[in-house]
Amino acid sequence: MQTRKIPVTVVTGFLGSGKTTLMRHILSHARGLRIAVIVNEFGELGIDGEILKGCGIGCDDEAGSQDRNLYELANGCLCCTVQEEFYPVMEQLVERRDSIDHVLIETSGLALPKPLVQAFNWPSIKSAFTVDAVVTVVDGPAAASGQFASNPVAVDAQRKADPNLDHESPLHELFEDQLSSADLVIVNKIDLMDDAALQKVEALVRAEVPPEVKIVPAQMGALDVHTLLGLESASEETIHLRHDHHGSVDDEGHADHHHDEFDSIVVHGYVESREQALAALHALVGQHTIYRVKGFAALPGAAMRLVVQGVGRRFDSYFDRRWEAHEKADEAKTQSRFVLIGEDLEREALQRAFDAALARAPVQA
Numbered sequence: 348m349q350t351r352k353i354p355v356t357v358v359t360g361f362l363g364s365g366k367t368t369l370m371r372h373i374l375s376h377a378r379g380l381r382i383a384v385i386v387n388e389f390g391e392l393g394i395d396g397e398i399l400k401g402c403g404i405g406c407d408d409e410a411g412s413q414d415r416n417l418y419e420l421a422n423g424c425l426c427c428t429v430q431e432e433f434y435p436v437m438e439q440l441v442e443r444r445d446s447i448d449h450v451l452i453e454t455s456g457l458a459l460p461k462p463l464v465q466a467f468n469w470p471s472i473k474s475a476f477t478v479d480a481v482v483t484v485v486d487g488p489a490a491a492s493g494q495f496a497s498n499p500v501a502v503d504a505q506r507k508a509d510p511n512l513d514h515e516s517p518l519h520e521l522f523e524d525q526l527s528s529a530d531l532v533i534v535n536k537i538d539l540m541d542d543a544a545l546q547k548v549e550a551l552v553r554a555e556v557p558p559e560v561k562i563v564p565a566q567m568g569a570l571d572v573h574t575l576l577g578l579e580s581a582s583e584e585t586i587h588l589r590h591d592h593h594g595s596v597d598d599e600g601h602a603d604h605h606h607d608e609f610d611s612i613v614v615h616g617y618v619e620s621r622e623q624a625l626a627a628l629h630a631l632v633g634q635h636t637i638y639r640v641k642g643f644a645a646l647p648g649a650a651m652r653l654v655v656q657g658v659g660r661r662f663d664s665y666f667d668r669r670w671e672a673h674e675k676a677d678e679a680k681t682q683s684r685f686v687l688i689g690e691d692l693e694r695e696a697l698q699r700a701f702d703a704a705l706a707r708a709p710v711q712a
Contacts, residue, residue, distance in 0.1 A: 352477040355450040356576060357463060359525050360484030362456030362639035362688055363658030365535040369484055369568030370453050376572045381448040383440055385418045385433075387455045433466060441475045449576060450476065456639060456688070459521070460528035467583035478582035482575060483529035484568070487536045489658060490551060491544040526555040527589045530580040531563065538566045610692035614701040618644045618683040619710045624655055625662050626708035628685065631700055632660055635689060642685030645670070655685065
């Protein structure tokens with residue numbers, strides 16, 4: 348029987364920073380490590396879990412299997428539901444500890460790492476697991492442009508005149524709390540930044556983290572796995588010393604943290620081309636306060652699924668895998684569906700706006 352503590356890496360970061368891409372990179376270069384993955388999403392559609400499926404770690408096992416390696420928690424943000432959502436999964440992993448070498452946890456983009464890390468001090472978890480590191484992923488271009496404001500577009504001019512404005516927004520507080528818990532910070536998407544922007548973001552991050560926390564630049568999360576795993580930080584032992592805006596976990600596993608200012612809804616529709624999907628989603632972002640877009644498009648005649656992700660007005664898309672036979676037979680699953688995360692979003696109004704945007708958007712560029 349295995350007696351050593353199993354290391355756990357917590358991957359955190361704001362919406363669209365590249366957490367799932369980093370997770371895929373780690374899993375693709377795991378070199379035989381038996382890794383269990385826990386994915387927590389803020390939203391109704393399990394996008395991140397779907398993207399990680401087929402990654403070669405047993406992700407495709409049936410939901411009821413006791414030996415599956417991918418656990419999706421979509422009923423609430425982990426920092427708010429540590430006891431209800433997280434603890435039962437960790438109990439299952441304790442029973443499987445002889446078949447696990449490492450655990451990866453991807454938090455939702457709105458989660459606070461501190462309550463989650465504090466949960467590793469609970470006796471039944473502490474005896475079996477240790478937090479190897481909290482890895483915070485930063486969207487470099489977003490941070491450089493000051494997008495951690497309550498309404499990035501509207502306050503841009505005001506921000507230049509008032510440098511304290513960002514610090515009054517829930518987004519900036521969340522950004523600071525995710526950094527304050529970090530043992531390693533990855534400034535991602537450096538291919539979209541010049542040297543001056545990278546230096547600006549590194550200075551911003553350095554002001555929020557202790558000197559011993561390394562700041563590592565990356566493109567598409569492509570880093571040596573040994574840089575990411577095996578840091579042996581034992582973060583649960585020092586997490587109580589980290590400053591945060593939202594308080595710590597209480598005795599019942601809840602944090603003083605609310606997502607009232609954020610909404611998550613799903614829109615769907617028939618999409619004829621990549622260009623049409625991106626144009627319609629871009630139009631929605633221009634008309635509403637939407638921070639994050641993620642979803643899948645089923646294009647006519649395309650054998651593969653199109654993944655679409657957006658942060659602000661920046662969008663990325665790629666084909667990730669072939670549609671399976673049972674998915675093609677189920678029209679509801681192949682219909683294009685997108686999660687929109689932002690503020691003051693109303694489902695029916697956004698669906699109408701998406702339908703109208705699709706009708707206006709050119710099918711081909």
